[in-house]
Amino acid sequence: MEFNLTPQQQERVEAAREFTREWISPNAAAHDRSGEFPLEICREAFKRGLMNSHIPKEYGGAHEAVLDHCMVMEELATGCSGIATAIDGNGLSQYPVILAGTDDQKRRFLAPMLDELMFSAYAVTEPEAGSDVARVKTTATKVGNDYVLNGVKWWITNGSVASWYFVLARTGEELTGFIVPAGSPGIVRGPKEINLGQHASNTVRVTLEDVKVPEANRLGAEGKGFDIAMATFNHTRPGVAAGANGITKAALNIALSYAKRRRTFDKKLISNQGISFKLAEMMTRLDAARFLTYKAAWLFDQGQDNAREAAQAKWFAADVAMSAAIECAQVLGGYGYTQEMPAEKLIRDAKIYQIYEGATEIQKMIIVSKLLRMREVH
Amino acid sequence: MLADIRRLAGRISERFKRAYYGPTFRCPVCHFVLAAVDADGNGLLVCPVCGAVIEIEAVYGHIVPVVLDMELYRPQPKLRVHPMATHLPIGLFPVALLGVVTLLAATFLKRLGLVGAAPGGRLSVLASAVLVLLVVSVGASLATLASGLWDWNFRYRRRTYRQIRLKIACSIVFLALGAGAIALHASGLVFAASGLMRLDSAAGVAADFAYLAALAGDMVVLATLGHIGGTLVFGR
Ligand SMILES: Cc1cc2nc3c(=O)[nH]c(=O)nc-3n(C[C@H](O)[C@H](O)[C@H](O)COP(=O)(O)OP(=O)(O)OC[C@H]3O[C@@H](n4cnc5c(N)ncnc54)[C@H](O)[C@@H]3O)c2cc1C
Ligand SMILES: [Zn+2]
Numbered sequence: 270m271e272f273n274l275t276p277q278q279q280e281r282v283e284a285a286r287e288f289t290r291e292w293i294s295p296n297a298a299a300h301d302r303s304g305e306f307p308l309e310i311c312r313e314a315f316k317r318g319l320m321n322s323h324i325p326k327e328y329g330g331a332h333e334a335v336l337d338h339c340m341v342m343e344e345l346a347t348g349c350s351g352i353a354t355a356i357d358g359n360g361l362s363q364y365p366v367i368l369a370g371t372d373d374q375k376r377r378f379l380a381p382m383l384d385e386l387m388f389s390a391y392a393v394t395e396p397e398a399g400s401d402v403a404r405v406k407t408t409a410t411k412v413g414n415d416y417v418l419n420g421v422k423w424w425i426t427n428g429s430v431a432s433w434y435f436v437l438a439r440t441g442e443e444l445t446g447f448i449v450p451a452g453s454p455g456i457v458r459g460p461k462e463i464n465l466g467q468h469a470s471n472t473v474r475v476t477l478e479d480v481k482v483p484e485a486n487r488l489g490a491e492g493k494g495f496d497i498a499m500a501t502f503n504h505t506r507p508g509v510a511a512g513a514n515g516i517t518k519a520a521l522n523i524a525l526s527y528a529k530r531r532r533t534f535d536k537k538l539i540s541n542q543g544i545s546f547k548l549a550e551m552m553t554r555l556d557a558a559r560f561l562t563y564k565a566a567w568l569f570d571q572g573q574d575n576a577r578e579a580a581q582a583k584w585f586a587a588d589v590a591m592s593a594a595i596e597c598a599q600v601l602g603g604y605g606y607t608q609e610m611p612a613e614k615l616i617r618d619a620k621i622y623q624i625y626e627g628a629t630e631i632q633k634m635i636i637v638s639k640l641l642r643m644r645e646v647h
Numbered sequence: 648m649l650a651d652i653r654r655l656a657g658r659i660s661e662r663f664k665r666a667y668y669g670p671t672f673r674c675p676v677c678h679f680v681l682a683a684v685d686a687d688g689n690g691l692l693v694c695p696v697c698g699a700v701i702e703i704e705a706v707y708g709h710i711v712p713v714v715l716d717m718e719l720y721r722p723q724p725k726l727r728v729h730p731m732a733t734h735l736p737i738g739l740f741p742v743a744l745l746g747v748v749t750l751l752a753a754t755f756l757k758r759l760g761l762v763g764a765a766p767g768g769r770l771s772v773l774a775s776a777v778l779v780l781l782v783v784s785v786g787a788s789l790a791t792l793a794s795g796l797w798d799w800n801f802r803y804r805r806r807t808y809r810q811i812r813l814k815i816a817c818s819i820v821f822l823a824l825g826a827g828a829i830a831l832h833a834s835g836l837v838f839a840a841s842g843l844m845r846l847d848s849a850a851g852v853a854a855d856f857a858y859l860a861a862l863a864g865d866m867v868v869l870a871t872l873g874h875i876g877g878t879l880v881f882g883r
Contacts, residue, residue, distance in 0.1 A: 294708025526706045610712070
């Protein structure tokens, strides 16, 4: 067991931290207020190799380990998890292609994303099917050599800016995955949703009306879509947990900086145990969440099943982030409740981690399903 | 079209602000936007609007302000010379500019043969009125600058704020451009005796251009001054 970062990991983390300090944190409040998509910041992240880093080497990518990616993601989200989601959102839709795509599909859809700044989106959720993905209603009907897709996809991150979508649709009784170019006739992108937090991230409805998709864009065999969509989460959930850890880290840093300087009753806030213990708890929970996250990522990188660990990390890190954001606001008192300070945004941003990429309850269901297969826990 | 111009202007001013102010944060009490560079070596600064004594620290690029105290004794200038002197140029200068635009339009209409000579020499009266308005507004801005410096000395205790530096610089530019425009106007190089702008010689056209550019530049500077002044009064 080795807890030290390798020199390469250290270098990568420092590069991500510098980018966060320079580009993300100073613009976080402005994007939170305006809801504008952070295109310029993504462009800079792209230039610095902070986007699409998991694309395999054969297609020009860096094939970054999930563990390394988690460390980068934690740094970016410490600046603003909404901007970090915009930067990292591609991963969720690229992974199904990495996992199940043919060489031709990878060349057509992954390789170009390394040449210029482009986005892609994972279009699985529907208004009537969120946690219960098997309820997906969008249909894909075979007509000659094409499939014709009809349906409504809902809450699609990067939906307005994507060049292509990973779409899960029903071919008869089963679910099948497709790569659908955003320029296909019949794709209608809805307006940006006004969410509680992560305002920099773009979430929209995407409607498919008689959208023709060539057979060459079907991912894997018919009926394999559900497995592909679910297996993707083993890859992405550690990264989502790392994003939540970034929020916790921001909350801790802000609360610590504040408590060391604000005075009440003739002493610094931090000299009251009622306050300092909150910081001790935040730090400990952050480390606990990180270790779960790193373990889930490491297992994936070793090629082992990490479904339980990824679910544990995602659930736990999200809860830690939520509680850290609330405690941070508490340390700041009234200032924690005003929009002029960076604390209240963390509360709004943290909430989504308990919902997207499988809500907390769903993560617990996954953990239980794994437990049921164990005779005893070691 | 109008929206495009606004967007472009917005982008330019955004760029300028980012370069000039550097990292900013809002005063948590009055919402005034403060530049982090205005804090002293200990990270302390006093909000010029509400008097909050703020200590800042940057963590992960987030500026975390802490309110340590409120500065209550903030002398108000008794005669309010600065606000009064300010509103003379702000009120009169655009009227002078409107007069110039009218004269410019009349010059072109005349040149295109769409109108005859203005009866009774009314255009020359307008040109003279413009000159008077320019002299009054630019002249009053001398009092504005002086009273502003006075207030800075007492009310703001000579503390350096990006906004106040910008106001001083803009006031000097306003005075310089305004004085140039007045000199050109009074020299007779821009307007003929009829009140129409001179288009007969290359020197005349060059003088017209310089005059119009100085006035347009001054209008932008004046709007900037008014905007910053407003935020120094109302916070946001
Ligand atoms: C900002 C944002 C971005 C998103 N981005 C994407 C995206 O890019 N692509 C995409 O496909 N989707 C995306 N989603 C959708 C997201 O994954 C779903 O919202 C999420 O999976 C929950 O589904 P639901 O909203 O339909 O809730 P439901 O499934 O209706 O669940 C409602 C609540 O009930 C709980 N629940 C459900 N079933 C059970 C059960 N059996 N036992 C106990 N509790 C249960 C859930 O945990 C949840 O708390 C996004 C959502 C948001 C808000
Ligand atoms: Zn203030």
